[in-house]
Amino acid sequence: MYWKETMRQMEDIGIGSLVIVALISVFMGAVAAVQFSYQLDGTLVPRWYIGYIVRDLAIIESAPTITCLVLAGKVGSNMAAELGGMRQKEHIDAMEIMGVNTAAYLILPKIIAALFVIPLLVTLSAYIAIGGGYLSTVPVGTLSADEYDRGLRAFFLPFNVTMMYVKAVVFSFILTTVPCFQGYFVTGGNIELGKASTNAVVFSNILILLADYLLAVLLTG
Amino acid sequence: MIKAENIFKSFEGTEVLKGISMEFHPGKTNLIIGRSGAGKTVFLKILVGLIEPSSGKVWYDDVDFFTLNKKQIREIRMKVGMLFQGSALFDSMTVEENVRFPLDMFSKDTLGERKKRVNWCLERVGLTGANDKFPSEISGGMQKRVGIARAIVMEPKYLFCDEPNSGLDPRTALTIDELIQDITYDQNMTTIINTHDMNSVMEIGDNIAYLHLGQLAWTGSKDEVLTSENELLQGFIFASPFLQRLRSAALKEE
Numbered sequence: 001m002y003w004k005e006t007m008r009q010m011e012d013i014g015i016g017s018l019v020i021v022a023l024i025s026v027f028m029g030a031v032a033a034v035q036f037s038y039q040l041d042g043t044l045v046p047r048w049y050i051g052y053i054v055r056d057l058a059i060i061e062s063a064p065t066i067t068c069l070v071l072a073g074k075v076g077s078n079m080a081a082e083l084g085g086m087r088q089k090e091h092i093d094a095m096e097i098m099g100v101n102t103a104a105y106l107i108l109p110k111i112i113a114a115l116f117v118i119p120l121l122v123t124l125s126a127y128i129a130i131g132g133g134y135l136s137t138v139p140v141g142t143l144s145a146d147e148y149d150r151g152l153r154a155f156f157l158p159f160n161v162t163m164m165y166v167k168a169v170v171f172s173f174i175l176t177t178v179p180c181f182q183g184y185f186v187t188g189g190n191i192e193l194g195k196a197s198t199n200a201v202v203f204s205n206i207l208i209l210l211a212d213y214l215l216a217v218l219l220t221g
Numbered sequence: 222m223i224k225a226e227n228i229f230k231s232f233e234g235t236e237v238l239k240g241i242s243m244e245f246h247p248g249k250t251n252l253i254i255g256r257s258g259a260g261k262t263v264f265l266k267i268l269v270g271l272i273e274p275s276s277g278k279v280w281y282d283d284v285d286f287f288t289l290n291k292k293q294i295r296e297i298r299m300k301v302g303m304l305f306q307g308s309a310l311f312d313s314m315t316v317e318e319n320v321r322f323p324l325d326m327f328s329k330d331t332l333g334e335r336k337k338r339v340n341w342c343l344e345r346v347g348l349t350g351a352n353d354k355f356p357s358e359i360s361g362g363m364q365k366r367v368g369i370a371r372a373i374v375m376e377p378k379y380l381f382c383d384e385p386n387s388g389l390d391p392r393t394a395l396t397i398d399e400l401i402q403d404i405t406y407d408q409n410m411t412t413i414i415n416t417h418d419m420n421s422v423m424e425i426g427d428n429i430a431y432l433h434l435g436q437l438a439w440t441g442s443k444d445e446v447l448t449s450e451n452e453l454l455q456g457f458i459f460a461s462p463f464l465q466r467l468r469s470a471a472l473k474e475e
Contacts, residue, residue: 001325001326090306091311094303094305094309097271097298097301097303098323098326098375099295099296099298099299099327100326101295
């Protein structure tokens with residue numbers, strides 16, 4: 001039952017978030033490429049640097065952080081509402097009376113599923129963002145495919161990928177535990193459930209940004 | 222047997238239960254009745270262990286429930302079934318999956334054996350063939366019956382029902398009452414029902430406890446309700462002029 005629930009959560013979080021993650025990623029990459037080409041225009045910085053900047057921006061920051069901020073909104077509010085609804089409709093009480101450890105059955109599969117699936121989504125996001133940068137610059141003639149490719153291959157540090165995964169795992173933990181806490185312990189009616197759902201997103205986002213800063217300091221210091 | 226011993230409960234300084242003691246015996250339908258705000262639901266939740274009392278004890282046979290550790294509580298809960306006011310069926314699961322849920326969590330039986338048990342329970346509550354329907358596809362009365370099937374699937378010793386008839390028409394309510402009573406007698410369960418429904422009181426109340434402002438105001442059986450001189454009880458059960466006339470007529474007949 002726990003395995004089945006974990007699989008269901010993986011599908012909900014992973015497959016259910018593919019479209020939104022793909023959409024924001026392609027535009028993140030595209031916007032980054034367009035704006036950097038604008039800023040670098042007329043400077044001595046070679047144009048192929050755009051590929052390098054888009055790659056590192058995607059890997060180090062936008063893929064883990066922006067993706068997880070968006071997932072905190074989509075997945076986090078969903079988790080808080082689901083658990084809060086179950087609390088209000090006495091589903092959690094019903095499980096407790098059956099002898100089910102409700103925290104283990106309802107919360108743990110969500111955390112485990114997120115810890116596995118969100119790093120995969122973040123990886124995908126990084127690839128798509130890099131693809132977005134390519135689409136917004138190469139076909140319109142801002143720079144050639146070879147130049148973009150040269151930028152992508154330049155100054156690559158494998159540790160940046162490690163940093164991306166560390167961030168993805170930490171943010172996944174935050175964006176599941178905070179909403180689960182808010183939803184699981186909700187009391188009152190629909191207004192309180194709405195507040196719990198909002199708090200889940202707000203607190204998750206704040207904690208993700210705080211963790212982002214701390215990880216940046218720790219991992220690059 | 223379940224025994225409540227001098228139960229007190231306060232919420233933020235407001236005393237909701239004021240020293241309630243009573244016993245609930247197996248093979249009987251025990252009803253807890255009272256006006257809204259009398260403390261019935263809090264008392265039922267204390268009995269089932271969802272809320273801890275401010276003071277007092279709840280005994281399951283010779284076991285003091287609130288001194289148990291988590292593992293021991295789980296063992297007791299394996300023997301408990303509960304029907305909730307809103308049925309508390311899991312929306313994303315079919316009727317069969319809802320009823321099978323406790324078995325899937327705890328039973329070591331094969332899937333075939335579990336399905337057989339589920340079918341027996343569904344047949345017992347008159348829902349043969351409803352296995353693949355979702356809760357949203359069935360009526361309120363059917364949802365209550367699925368709730369009963371789920372409550373009895375683990376063959377509990379203790380059955381708790383919170384307002385089993387709320388939102389049901391009188392005919393369906395009677396069917397649910399009879400079903401609960403039959404199951405109680407057949408399986409010699411200790412059944413505790415929290416209800417507002419006066420039909421339930423007069424039809425299935427083997428033992429009735431009337432709570433008033435957090436205190437036990439009256440106990441007796443359905444046969445004693447009519448003749449009781451307790452003004453609080455009479456004011457509650459025969460609240461309307463119509464019911465008062467019915468009571469007078471019934472007393473004259475006797």
